[in-house]
Amino acid sequence: MTKLPEIVTMEPDAAHKISEIIKPLNMKKRCLIVTDKNIKKIAGDSVFESLTNYDASISIQNSTEKKDVEKFSETMKNYDFAIAVGGGKIIDITKYACYLSKKPWISFPTVFSHDGIVSSRVSLTHNNSKISIKANGPVAVIADYNIIKKAPTRWLSSGVADLLSNITAVEDWRLADKAGKEELNQLCAGLSLTAAESVIKDKIRIMEKNENGLKTMLWALIFSGMSMNIYGTSRPASGSEHNFSHALEKLGSNGLHGEQCGLGSIISSYLQKQDWKKMKNSLRSFNCPVNSKEIGIPAEKLVQALTLAPKIRDRYTVLNKYKIDEKFAQEVLEATEII
Secondary structure, three states: OOOOOOEEEEEOOHHHOHHHHHHHHOOOOEEEEEEOHHHHHHHHHHHHHHOOOOEEEEEEOOOOEHHHHHHHHHHHOOOOEEEEEEOHHHHHHHHHHHHHHOOOEEEEEOOOOOHHHOOOEEEEEEOOEEEEEEOOOOOEEEEEHHHHHHOOHHHHHHHHHHHHOHHHHHHHHHHHHHOOOOOOOHHHHHHHHHHHHHHHHOHHHHHOOOHHHHHHHHHHHHHHHHHHHHHOOOHHHOOHHHHHHHHHHHOOOOOOHHHHHHHHHHHHHHHOOOOHHHHHHHHHHOOOOOOHHHHOOOHHHHHHHHHHHHHOOOOOOHHHHOOOOHHHHHHHHHHOOOO
């Protein structure tokens, strides 16, 4: 069963209006605000102070290690619901802890850096590897325009790159369908592509951080997340380009998820025989890194990641159509001018 958020809103000063905004949800009194040390000062304290009608506490979390989140979920059992205030890491920690403790949670993103703000998928670490686990989506998504607007543009660009990578993810799904590996769901594929297309069409307002432009961004991230929630896996928005990003993470990269997926989507477009130059230009127009120097990852590591990418998970993508060794990876990265 797929549950949609009951409330989705972005408005100025939302951090100071939380009690009023969530009132229709009829939540019980005990609330845990989950955040990190830096975001606590930016937004967590304001959310805490505004919860005048609730018995609220703040928990500082950092680790996305599966066993640590499982331990934290025991604490969550003492509360009625949680509010995740922060970026992707905090949202994933809260999402999984609430899933294990069977408690509802509210998403309060402070950056629009990827589509995890509403998806029911969680990205954690386990045995030195990134894993994707099913959880539950939020009962509400609340964003404060003033906070989102002040966030570094790099994080916004990363979110755009994550959305643009939906284009290659859906193409991989089409290839899987043609190969008889996984049937394409037109509705979920359509939602995923709509998310990508909407940000391209609203590029100027998004990059200006216009309120309506950022609302487009919020809804695009929600459409992308819901495409995965409805389908039941990350397939609609995660293909070979995400394999490449996960491979980079496995090799120790600390690049932003969306940035790495954007770079991966250039590679995927090339291998899919799509218009990879158009993809590259779209990413560049949103100030996304499009080569080794701009993303700050050595060429050798990018070659290693592309070589490793086909082995990352059992999901049919364009990578299955090639024998990717270091020589081939080097040629692809040079052809796309990533290195």
